[in-house]
Amino acid sequence: MEKKMEAGEYHSKDFDWEFVKNIVENDPSLSHHLHHNPQHDSHKYQQHSQPWQDFHSRHSSGKFFKERRYLLKEFPELVSCEENSKLLEVGCGNGSTVIPILRGSKNITVYACDCSSEALVRTKENIDRSIATVDNFHSFCCDFSSSQFPNWLACNHCRDNFMGKHSGGSKGVDIKYKCSLNEHCIGGVDFVTLVFTLSAVPKERMPRAIKECFAVLKPGGLLLFRDYGLYDMTMLRFEPEKCIGFREYVRSDGTLSYFFCLDTVRRLFTDAGFIEVELENCCVKAVNRRKGKIMYRVWVHGKFQKAF
Numbered sequence: 001m002e003k004k005m006e007a008g009e010y011h012s013k014d015f016d017w018e019f020v021k022n023i024v025e026n027d028p029s030l031s032h033h034l035h036h037n038p039q040h041d042s043h044k045y046q047q048h049s050q051p052w053q054d055f056h057s058r059h060s061s062g063k064f065f066k067e068r069r070y071l072l073k074e075f076p077e078l079v080s081c082e083e084n085s086k087l088l089e090v091g092c093g094n095g096s097t098v099i100p101i102l103r104g105s106k107n108i109t110v111y112a113c114d115c116s117s118e119a120l121v122r123t124k125e126n127i128d129r130s131i132a133t134v135d136n137f138h139s140f141c142c143d144f145s146s147s148q149f150p151n152w153l154a155c156n157h158c159r160d161n162f163m164g165k166h167s168g169g170s171k172g173v174d175i176k177y178k179c180s181l182n183e184h185c186i187g188g189v190d191f192v193t194l195v196f197t198l199s200a201v202p203k204e205r206m207p208r209a210i211k212e213c214f215a216v217l218k219p220g221g222l223l224l225f226r227d228y229g230l231y232d233m234t235m236l237r238f239e240p241e242k243c244i245g246f247r248e249y250v251r252s253d254g255t256l257s258y259f260f261c262l263d264t265v266r267r268l269f270t271d272a273g274f275i276e277v278e279l280e281n282c283c284v285k286a287v288n289r290r291k292g293k294i295m296y297r298v299w300v301h302g303k304f305q306k307a308f
Ligand SMILES: C[S@@+](CC[C@H](N)C(=O)[O-])C[C@H]1O[C@@H](n2cnc3c(N)ncnc32)[C@H](O)[C@@H]1O
Pocket: 052, 053, 068, 090, 091, 092, 093, 094, 095, 096, 097, 113, 114, 115, 116, 119, 142, 143, 144, 145, 146, 194, 195, 196, 197, 200, 201
């Protein structure tokens, strides 16, 4: 099918984003993607976790699993990081992101969460199948758009410390930081990965969700972001009635998908306190060999840092 896709996914300049923008903005049959229709009601999708639970129950065979091999090329700091680094993968799905990280970065302990308990089962099955035993992987259930990450990940003392409330300054916390109050607290993480997860969160909950990621990162820590970009081919396939908000869609199985422009991503992350390190569209021309069709894929790649 899409044979070249995986190798090509980290090449970001097959075409300029303006190329798809021009096509979409000049095609009347696509005009429903351009405007906000106030009649669209995204509020009824507030309970967005159940469709994901159903999704992961339906896809239990492992066939749906595809390792994101390009991730370590996109984010080389995951390979060069210091020993005993900690990473939180938010919305781990079936493990497509955690598995290449566990395989390629021996220095990292990976924590993974998802709002679906079925997803956690899928991830564990795929790890067992792909890498066998690992002792540097831990998972837990959490909807980060409506709840805090657990206290053992970063207790209130650590969260305050990261904001400079206890240390009396902005010197930051180094990588060997340990929580001094709570022996069960791991003391926050050095990396957060948000890979095709934020687009699944209702738009109005995104600011809160990103702030939660910010709160558990150590100062100097990085948030690594990849998600659907505006005018990606999969956006243009949605029928008008699937549009539930501006650039926000619901699939037939009830899961949500938002499509990001760079300005929206920039605003969401900087409003939460992050510093922009990298932010760009990845525009990849993939060929569906079976159908002989060219597919214009647009993803957003971002790297954001919590200040020291
Ligand atoms: C498209 S999958 C991405 C999975 C994975 N990050 C990857 O790289 O393939 C999105 C995942 O986010 C999870 N998810 C959606 N909303 C969430 C939320 N509010 N809190 C935690 N996980 C969420 C879904 O259950 C799903 O497993």
